[in-house]
Amino acid sequence: MVYLLKFGASWILPPGIFFLALWYVAWRLYKKREKGLAGMLAALVFVFYLLCTSLVSERVMGALEATYTPPENPQGDVIIMLGGGAFPDTPDVSGQGTLCSSPANRLLTAARLQRKLDLPIILSGGQVYSDSGPEAVIAKRILMDLGVPEEKIFVEGRSINTTQNARFSKEIMQEQGFTKPILVTSAFHMRRSVLNFEKCGVEVTAYPADYRVNTRHDFHYNKLKPSTSALEDNVLVMQEVLRALVTRYLE
Structure with missing residues (x-):
């Protein structure tokens, strides 16, 4: 009963309510003998609906995230963690400014790797917009809170995209x-990130983190409910594919 209520609620709230409204419009057009227009509208809405289901998103995102697998015994002499957004003035335990969810998950993995391997860390990520936080600076403060020695942390705070992450991190490495x-x-971001470092002449050991979907995809009917989170995952995959093409062929 609980799952049925969840499924029903998804059609009362956005985006589900909009799909029902648009399919109703398509039905009204069909009744008015606008069959071509009705069919085109219904098909477009159906495609958009599929993009809003986890049935589609978890498979598409899962395929992208499966490109690289964390090695059991990674070998290297430095860890590079890429930023992914920060808030400049939100309250935190040791000051102001916090990382967004994806870079926070990346930081957790980087900190655990640092403790396991006792390697220095390069934190790569600057202030992208006027109202966003200096990612690497905030990440450094959090790492130090977690016990990572300051002398083992290198801050690269100039980059505002993945191309610059690779270029400026290489400078620190040299x-x-x-x-x-x-x-x-993040696992969804790894394929493009590796490509950017390769274009800079840097071979990396990929250690993906911040997984968004499970590796096993069991079916249940609630995966057919429309949700904004599923749409976000599908859009993320499209962005990564597009940006990878730009990186490979235009940059």
Whole structure:
């Protein structure tokens, strides 16, 4: 009964209510003998509906996230963690400014790897917009709160995209004599990140983190309910594919 209520509620709230409204419009057009227009509208709404279901998103996102698997025994001389957004003035335990959810998950993985391997960390990520936080600076404060020594943390705070993450991290590697980086970023972001580092002439060991979907995809009818989170995952995959094409062929 609980699952049925969840499924029903998804059609009362957005985006489900909009699908019902648009399918009603398509039905009214069909009744008025606008069969071509009605069919086209119904088909477009159906495609959009599929993009809002986890039935589709978990398979599409899962395929992207499966590109790389975390190695059991990663070997390297430095960890590079890529940023992914921060808030500049939100309250935190040791000051102001917090990481968004994805980079916070990346940071957790990077911190655990640092403790396991006792390697230095390069934190790569600057302030992208006027109202966003300096990612690497905030991440450094949190790492130090978690017990990582300051001398083992290198801050790269100039980059505002993945291309610059790779370029400016390489500069720090050359200055410090690092040659075998372990790259930590979100699993959905790893394929493009590796490509960017390769274009800069840096071979990395990929260590994906921040997984958004499970590796096993069991079916249940609630995966057919429309949700904004499923749409977000599908859009993320589309963005990654598009940006990878730009990186490979235009940059």
